[in-house]
Amino acid sequence: MLRFSIDRLLATVPVLLGVSIVVFLTMKMIPGDAAQVLAGPQATQEQVALIRQSLGLDRPLYVQYATWLSRAMRGNLGRSIQLEAPVTDMVLNRLRNTLILAVAASVLAVAIGVPAGIFSATHKSSIIDRASMVVALFGNSMPTFWLGLVFILVFSLHFRLFPSNGMYSLRGPGGLPDLLWHLTLPALTLAGVPAAVLARLTRSNLLETLTDDYVRTARAKGLREPRVVARHALGNALLPVVTLMGIQVGYLLGGSILVETVFSWPGLGLQLYDAIGARDLPLVQGGVLLAATIFVLINLCVDLSYGVLDPRIRYSA
Amino acid sequence: MNESRSLTARPALLEIERRRHDSRSFTALVWRRLRREPTLLTALAVVVAVILMAILAPHLAPYDPTQVAPQIRLAPPGIAGHVLGTDELGRDALSRLIWGSRISLIVGIVPVVLSALGGTAVGLVAGYYGRLDQIITRSLDVLFAFPAILLALAIVSTLGPSIYNAMLAITVVAIPSFARLVRSLVLGLRQRPFVEAAQSLGAGTRRILWRHILPNTVSSVIIYGTFETGKTIVFAAALSFLGLGVRPPTPEWGAMLSEGRTVLANAWHVATIPGLAIFLVSLSFNILGDGLRDALDPRQTM
Numbered sequence: 001m002l003r004f005s006i007d008r009l010l011a012t013v014p015v016l017l018g019v020s021i022v023v024f025l026t027m028k029m030i031p032g033d034a035a036q037v038l039a040g041p042q043a044t045q046e047q048v049a050l051i052r053q054s055l056g057l058d059r060p061l062y063v064q065y066a067t068w069l070s071r072a073m074r075g076n077l078g079r080s081i082q083l084e085a086p087v088t089d090m091v092l093n094r095l096r097n098t099l100i101l102a103v104a105a106s107v108l109a110v111a112i113g114v115p116a117g118i119f120s121a122t123h124k125s126s127i128i129d130r131a132s133m134v135v136a137l138f139g140n141s142m143p144t145f146w147l148g149l150v151f152i153l154v155f156s157l158h159f160r161l162f163p164s165n166g167m168y169s170l171r172g173p174g175g176l177p178d179l180l181w182h183l184t185l186p187a188l189t190l191a192g193v194p195a196a197v198l199a200r201l202t203r204s205n206l207l208e209t210l211t212d213d214y215v216r217t218a219r220a221k222g223l224r225e226p227r228v229v230a231r232h233a234l235g236n237a238l239l240p241v242v243t244l245m246g247i248q249v250g251y252l253l254g255g256s257i258l259v260e261t262v263f264s265w266p267g268l269g270l271q272l273y274d275a276i277g278a279r280d281l282p283l284v285q286g287g288v289l290l291a292a293t294i295f296v297l298i299n300l301c302v303d304l305s306y307g308v309l310d311p312r313i314r315y316s317a
Numbered sequence: 318m319n320e321s322r323s324l325t326a327r328p329a330l331l332e333i334e335r336r337r338h339d340s341r342s343f344t345a346l347v348w349r350r351l352r353r354e355p356t357l358l359t360a361l362a363v364v365v366a367v368i369l370m371a372i373l374a375p376h377l378a379p380y381d382p383t384q385v386a387p388q389i390r391l392a393p394p395g396i397a398g399h400v401l402g403t404d405e406l407g408r409d410a411l412s413r414l415i416w417g418s419r420i421s422l423i424v425g426i427v428p429v430v431l432s433a434l435g436g437t438a439v440g441l442v443a444g445y446y447g448r449l450d451q452i453i454t455r456s457l458d459v460l461f462a463f464p465a466i467l468l469a470l471a472i473v474s475t476l477g478p479s480i481y482n483a484m485l486a487i488t489v490v491a492i493p494s495f496a497r498l499v500r501s502l503v504l505g506l507r508q509r510p511f512v513e514a515a516q517s518l519g520a521g522t523r524r525i526l527w528r529h530i531l532p533n534t535v536s537s538v539i540i541y542g543t544f545e546t547g548k549t550i551v552f553a554a555a556l557s558f559l560g561l562g563v564r565p566p567t568p569e570w571g572a573m574l575s576e577g578r579t580v581l582a583n584a585w586h587v588a589t590i591p592g593l594a595i596f597l598v599s600l601s602f603n604i605l606g607d608g609l610r611d612a613l614d615p616r617q618t619m
Contacts, residue, residue, distance in 0.1 A: 018459030026471045141600035143551045145558050146574060146592030153585055254464030258555055262578070273559060276474045288471040292463045299462075 004307045012300050019296060020072065023289045024065050027281065038081060038281065077286035082278045087286035091268060095290065097167060098267035101259070102252045104183055105190035109248065113195035114241065117202025122229055124207065132199060139196025144255050148189040148262035155185060165264035186263040190255055194248040201244055205237040212236075239310055246302030250295045350612060360604035367598050371418040380409035382416040383566045391584040402586045404576060406566075410587065413568035414594060420569040421595070424480065424562070425550035425602075428487035433542045435488070436495020437534065441526055443496065444503025453496070460493040466555060473561040480569075483562045487549055498541055502534045536613045543609055547602030554595045570595050 030037050035052035043051075051057075056064050071077075077087040116136070120129040156164035162185045163169070168178050209215065210233050218232045219225075257269030264270065268287055275283035307313050351358045370377060379398070386407030394402040394410075401410035443453035460468070469486035476482040506512060507530065515525050554571030556562045563569040565576075570591040577588025 014455060015458055015462050018456065019462050022459060022463070022468070023471065026475050029472070029475045031476060137603065138596075138600065141547055141551065141596055141603050143554055143571075143574075143592060143595050143599070145555060146589075146596060149574070149578060149581060149588050149592065153581060153589065157582055157585075250464040254466035257466065257470070258558065261559065272470065276470065276478075277560060279474070281475060284471060284474045288463075288467045291467050295464055296462045 078282040082280040104187035108191035109194035113198030116199040120203040121206035136196040145258040209233045209237040357608040360601040363601040378412035378415045380412040382412040417568040424553035432491035439496040440499025444500040543606035547599040
């Protein structure tokens with residue numbers, strides 16, 4: 001297991017380097033004079049020259065990258081143009097709120113998707129199976145931001161059950177209950193697509209596993225069906241689901257920008273949205289770099305957990 | 318490849334080959350299949366209808382989609398000859414929806430075609446030339462390390478928000494998955510006896526790639542591309558929603574949804590109707606993809 005973990009860790013390093021190169025290169029794609037763009041339209045010649053020099057834009061590309069990377073690794077992602085504050089502090093401040101949303105959505109997606117998939121597989125072709133697969137198919141094509149708006153229309157504006165924006169009430173009690181109350185709609189919205197994907201995958205995997213020889217053996221020795229499913233089939237059927245969950249976390253990080261925008265949830269996504277509107281490029285790049293890094297690290301954790309769950313992976317890798 | 322399997326596979330291959338040449342029975346086959354599956358037929362009808370709507374937009378739209386009429390702003394559906402109501406500037410929602418289908422379809426389809434071409438080229442090279450495979454696969458891994466929307470967002474926000482930059486970003490983001498698909502197909506195909514036969518007959522690399530390997534990847538690429546189109550329509554709308562796509566007053570479904578967001582409390586229809594359109598078209602492409610997969614490639618299951 002140690003060997004496997006070290007291999008995986010080492011394999012992550014070039015990916016992270018590649019991610020940093022891509023983010024760096026997207027910054028270099030600014031049309032025209034980058035210093036001019038960063039300084040804004042009202043900047044004087046001296047200010048532009050100052051920015052060009054302070055960013056090292058007059059030096060060769062690989063030198064610029066090395067300088068940028070070494071700063072980034074020390075936690076210096078530059079300064080936000082709009083708010084004149086260090087990007088690192090700004091994105092890290094907002095990250096916590098995005099993680100709250102993403103974790104809640106992951107929990108909901110698993111809590112909805114996996115049982116729905118299991119039920120569908122064990123009650124194949126029943127009405128509930130068909131209905132949940134139709135819902136899952138819908139969930140696959142659903143624009144997240146639209147689902148959020150529909151939730152706001154129905155649960156917030158019509159039934160007045162949940163708030164439509166923010167994280168805490170302005171003059172409310174605050175604390176955990178208030179947070180959960182505000183969290184419900186955004187988390188449900190964000191969980192929609194992953195729940196649908198998980199349900200479909202769980203169903204098809206479990207259906208396949210249920211035809212395996214060892215499941216037949218378990219049935220032949222007289223075990224009751226729930227025990228066959230729970231003890232024998234489910235463990236093996238859920239392995240790919242773990243991997244998929246890792247991929248879905250990437251979706252959640254990406255999807256959170258849409259959901260946070262719809263619900264004004266004060267996370268990294270809403271910050272990125274505001275930064276796009278203000279053409280605050282250092283902030284956009286910093287946020288994207290942070291999110292991509294987290295995504296890579298989460299996938300590393302998924303890989304490692306895969307090694308724990310299925311010992312065969314450790315030896316074949 | 319195991320001997321008995323290739324023997325049993327041969328009649329099936331001959332059958333597919335025969336059907337391909339007998340176009341009449343193939344069409345009949347497709348039609349029979351469609352009639353048996355109303356969902357598939359409906360999905361196909363929706364896609365064809367939207368394509369027609371986009372082509373015939375100038376003739377179908379009852380009003381000018383950018384004509385502002387403040388006195389009837391936010392009119393609910395059905396009032397004053399506006400079937401789907403008006404938006405916050407009094408523009409006819411139906412006309413904007415019809416004209417918007419043009420942009421939504423173009424943005425949904427063009428990047429998919431481009432990334433299918435680009436991804437196929439990269440995948441062919443990676444799968445066939447072992448030496449380049451490592452480098453290409455590693456580079457693709459890096460692109461996979463980004464949540465798609467974030468990478469697109471970084472690209473568009475740097476280049477400046479516009480429909481062309483959005484399409485460019487979507488293409489870049491979609492290339493890796495096509496490349497990975499084609500690469501894995503090529504890795505399998507180059508081991509097959511017909512490639513060995515072509516090699517031993519003295520066919521050059523270019524001929525083998527063009528005549529023997531590429532044609533065998535096409536159906537999978539088309540199937541995947543259909544799913545990808547469904548995804549891309551939503552994705553492009555998401556970029557527009559974030560203000561990275563079309564500029565106002567151009568009608569586009571994602572942008573319409575975003576504009577309607579601010580008036581959700583007084584006029585629910587402005588945001589929900591374009592969203593419904595995005596959803597239905599994307600859903601239809603997904604169902605179509607399922608159907609195509611079953612029809613073209615019965616062995617492949619997901």
